[in-house]
Amino acid sequence: MGCTAADVVAALRAAAAVVQEHRDELVRLDQAIGDADHGENMKRGFTAVLSRLDTEPPDTPGKVLKLVATTLISTVGGAAGPLYGTAFLRASAAVGDAAELDRDTVARALQAALDGVFARGKAVVGDKTMVDALTPAVTAAASAEGTVAATLSAAADAAEEGASSTVPMVARKGRASYLGERSAGHMDPGARSTALLLRAFADAAAKS
Amino acid sequence: MKKIINDPETVVQDALRGMQAAHSDLLTVHYDPAVVVRADAPVRGKVAIISGGGSGHEPLHGGFVGRGMLDAACPGPVFTSPTSDQVVDAVSRTDGGAGALLIVKNYTGDVLNFEMAAELAESEVRSVVIDDDVAVKDSLFTAGRRGVGGTVLLEKIVGAAAERGADLAACEALSLRVIASVRSMGLALTACTVPHVGSPSFELADDEMEIGIGIHGEPGRQKVPAGTAAEMVSALLDPILEDLPFASGDRVLLFTNGMGGTPLLELYLAHGIAEQLLADRGITVERRLVGPYITSLEMQGMSLTLLRLDDEMVELWDAPVHTPALRWGV
Numbered sequence: 261m262g263c264t265a266a267d268v269v270a271a272l273r274a275a276a277a278v279v280q281e282h283r284d285e286l287v288r289l290d291q292a293i294g295d296a297d298h299g300e301n302m303k304r305g306f307t308a309v310l311s312r313l314d315t316e317p318p319d320t321p322g323k324v325l326k327l328v329a330t331t332l333i334s335t336v337g338g339a340a341g342p343l344y345g346t347a348f349l350r351a352s353a354a355v356g357d358a359a360e361l362d363r364d365t366v367a368r369a370l371q372a373a374l375d376g377v378f379a380r381g382k383a384v385v386g387d388k389t390m391v392d393a394l395t396p397a398v399t400a401a402a403s404a405e406g407t408v409a410a411t412l413s414a415a416a417d418a419a420e421e422g423a424s425s426t427v428p429m430v431a432r433k434g435r436a437s438y439l440g441e442r443s444a445g446h447m448d449p450g451a452r453s454t455a456l457l458l459r460a461f462a463d464a465a466a467k468s
Numbered sequence: 469m470k471k472i473i474n475d476p477e478t479v480v481q482d483a484l485r486g487m488q489a490a491h492s493d494l495l496t497v498h499y500d501p502a503v504v505v506r507a508d509a510p511v512r513g514k515v516a517i518i519s520g521g522g523s524g525h526e527p528l529h530g531g532f533v534g535r536g537m538l539d540a541a542c543p544g545p546v547f548t549s550p551t552s553d554q555v556v557d558a559v560s561r562t563d564g565g566a567g568a569l570l571i572v573k574n575y576t577g578d579v580l581n582f583e584m585a586a587e588l589a590e591s592e593v594r595s596v597v598i599d600d601d602v603a604v605k606d607s608l609f610t611a612g613r614r615g616v617g618g619t620v621l622l623e624k625i626v627g628a629a630a631e632r633g634a635d636l637a638a639c640e641a642l643s644l645r646v647i648a649s650v651r652s653m654g655l656a657l658t659a660c661t662v663p664h665v666g667s668p669s670f671e672l673a674d675d676e677m678e679i680g681i682g683i684h685g686e687p688g689r690q691k692v693p694a695g696t697a698a699e700m701v702s703a704l705l706d707p708i709l710e711d712l713p714f715a716s717g718d719r720v721l722l723f724t725n726g727m728g729g730t731p732l733l734e735l736y737l738a739h740g741i742a743e744q745l746l747a748d749r750g751i752t753v754e755r756r757l758v759g760p761y762i763t764s765l766e767m768q769g770m771s772l773t774l775l776r777l778d779d780e781m782v783e784l785w786d787a788p789v790h791t792p793a794l795r796w797g798v
Contacts, residue, residue, distance in 0.1 A: 287665055295684040296665045297522075297548045304545075333584065334501070337522075337548040342580035380580060434576045435686055437610035438603075442689075 262360030263408055263465065268321040269313055271464035272328060276306035278460040279453070289449040293436035297338055298449040305336035305344070321361050325352035325369070339434060340450060343381050343390065350376030363411045367401040370415060374398045381433065388429040388436060388443065390450035393422040397458055412462035419458045423451040469666045476663035480523045480543055487530060491792045494534040498561070501554040504530040504541045509562045515630040515639050516540065516562035516591075519571040519623060520555060521578055522547040524662070525683055527793035528620060528762040534791030535798070537627035539568075546662050546765075547684045549577035555585030559593060567592035567636040569643065571623060573615025574599035575684075594636055596643040598622055600652045600773065602711040603680030603689055614682050617725050617773030618650035620761045621785075624794060628787035642784075646775065651711050653704045654771030656681040656727060657694060660764050679703055683727070683764045697734070701741040704772045709749070714774060716750030721785065723756070723773035728763035730770055735759065738770055755785050761793060 263271075279286075279302045286299030309331045318324045325348050333345030354372035355365055374394050383389040400418035404411040426448040434450075436443040473479045481499060488497040496505050510516065519529045520542025529541035540558035544550035559568045568589070572582045574597045586593045600618030604610060626643050634642065656678045659668035662685060669685030672678055677700070680688035694700075714720065724739035726732070739758045746753055754777055762771070775781070788797030 291665060291667075291669060295547045295686055296662050296669060297545070300545070300664045301548055334551050334553045337544045337551050337581065338577035339549075339580055341549075341551055341577070342584050381576075432610065434611055435682075435684070438614065438682065438686060438689075440605070440610075440689065 262362045263321060263366070263468065264360055265319055265321050265324055267465070267468045268324045268361070269317060270468060271461045272309060272313065272324065274464040275457050275460040276310045278456050279303055279306045282456055286449050286453055289447055289452055292446040293431065293439055293443045294449065295435055298340060298453065301336045301338045301340055302453055305332045305341065308335040320357055320359060322352045322355040322357055325355060339381070340453070343377055343450070346376040346380040347373035361408065363404070363406070363408050366408050366411050367398075367404070370394075370398045370401050383433040386429065387433045388426045388431040388448045388451075389433050390448070390454045392426045392429070392448065393419040393451035393454040396422040397454070407465075409462060409465035412458065412465050416455065416458040416462040419455040423447055423455040426451045469661050469663075471661070471663060473663055479663050480545055483523070484530070484543065487792070494790065494792060495530070498557070501551065501557050502543050503554055503558045503561065504533050504543065505558065505561050506533050506535070506539045509539050510564035511539070512564045513566055513633070514564045515566045515634065515636050516559065516564060516568040517571065517623065517627050517630050517639070518542070518555065518558050518562060518568055519619070520544065520550045520558070521573050521575075522549055522684065524765045525762050529623070531793030532620070532623050532627075532791050534789070536631045536787060536789035537623055537791050537794065546664065549575065549581050552581045552584035552588060555582055556588050559585070559589040559591050563591040567594070569626065569630070569636060569639045570595040571619065571626070571643070572597045573619055574612050575614060576611050592636060594640045596640060596647065598647050600647070600650045601682065602651050602653050602707050603682075616654065616683055617652040617723055617762055617771045618647070618775065620725075620757070621650060621721060621723060621773065621775050622646045624789060625781055625784045628784040628789065631787065642780075646781065649712070649776040650773060651708045652771055652773040653708050654681050654683070654725075654727065654769060655679050655700060655704060656688065656764075656767050656769035658729060658768040660685045660728065660767035662765070677769075681764070681769065683762060685764060685767070697737055698741055701738050701745065701772070704770075705742055705745055708772060708774050712774075712776065714751055714776060719752045719754045719777045720746065721755040721757070721775040721777055722746065722753045723761075723775070724758045725762055725771045725773065726760035727767040727769040727771065728760055729766040729768035730760070732759065735770060742772060754782060
């Protein structure tokens with residue numbers, strides 16, 4: 261059984277709640293190696309997503325993802341706005357007008373999201389960015405078997421591991437890179453938020 | 469945290485209201501999306517000069533909107549880049565038919581959002597990225613140097629050129645020349661507190677200073693004991709001079725900038741020392757600017773910026789400017 265537009269909306273509501281809940285944690289992670297705005301920016305973006313889902317609920321999964329993309333681009337600011345915005349926009353295009361998403365489509369959408377982040381941010385694995393969480397997530401999703409929930413759960417596991425792997429890294433992109441060696445010893449906030457979002461999607465899929 | 473604010477969520481919007489009230493003769497503030505626009509925009513036939521960035525650096529950028537400088541500024545949340553739709557809106561409100569030049573400080577978020585805006589805007593748009601901070605190593609292993617004090621000088625000089633009728637290609641070429649000739653470095657004596665965070669952005673002991681800070685409360689590269697004013701000025705000036713490098717016989721503009729919490733008394737003191745050190749090296753200070761023009765909230769500290777001048781830059785620097793923060797020749 262695939263995911264309908266309503267399921268995708270439910271997953272995004274869950275993601276918004278998780279972002280809200282972890283706002284302070286993301287601020288603290290960003291304060292250590294960046295400029296302390298990531299938690300606040302993500303909260304602002306997903307609060308706007310919630311309000312737009314309430315007023316204009318889209319009727320296909322692709323349209324839900326596109327609404328998320330345009331909302332994040334116009335409300336988040338910082339690097340996260342264009343990066344997450346591009347990720348959701350590419351995922352939306354990969355999904356097309358399918359009425360339901362099966363596990364292959366979800367894996368394809370994740371791959372498209374990662375390609376978008378590569379194109380926009382030009383970071384590679386090891387730079388201490390969200391790419392370090394999203395790349396293993398995409399690989400895990402591609403080889404996962406079973407339901408959409410199982411696919412997303414494998415992706416979330418891999419993303420969490422990927423986010424943890426950023427702790428010893430020296431940043432080569434974004435504001436953390438100004439710190440050089442001093443950026444080591446802290447988890448990248450963008451990798452953390454990527455893992456949080458994927459876990460929220462996986463949990464929501466398991467419930468639907 | 470003690471600050472003169474009502475609510476961290478609305479601090480930028482609330483400040484913009486006050487700015488509109490104070491300077492309605494020079495600029496008009498639009499709130500959704502937030503854009504500060506020169507009162508007589510669009511100016512027909514003139515290249516629109518547009519900049520923007522996170523708030524918290526006032527008077528940069530909104531304080532430089534007006535005749536002879538910026539046509540529009542896009543204020544983001546505190547220390548967060550504006551979104552691309554703010555920039556697209558600024559372009560459409562100010563393009564007088566000659567296109568728009570976007571002045572972007574080199575931070576990942578700013579570059580990404582302005583890049584998206586340039587793709588989305590319907591006018592002819594060019595972008596220049598300023599990266600004058602010598603504290604950051606420019607290498608494949610960093611996001612590159614940050615845009616700091618040089619931005620103020622760039623906005624004034626290219627703003628004057630656009631006001632005189634320079635076309636888009638000429639404004640872009642001039643900008644690149646200024647960017648290639650300007651270098652900066654800053655230090656902090658205290659950290660600053662971002663309203664929505666509520667605690668200081670880094671720790672500094674009473675007898676320490678942080679060398680090589682940026683303007684977003686991000687820590688610098690090195691904590692050292694706070695010394696005398698002369699030692700502080702040298703700690704900033706030496707890396708700047710070595711970097712370009714500046715040499716005996718050069719004509720320069722010296723910009724001594726306050727980070728927000730340092731009194732003019734101390735800035736003038738530091739400026740005097742910098743002038744003397746430059747004179748000792750045979751470098752001629754032909755123009756100067758002293759004051760808090762690109763700040764980091766209430767941070768105590770300063771930055772120094774040196775721009776190697778040519779005749780055209782001097783003439784454009786002296787040209788009339790009428791904005792909330794810089795005003796001469798009018």
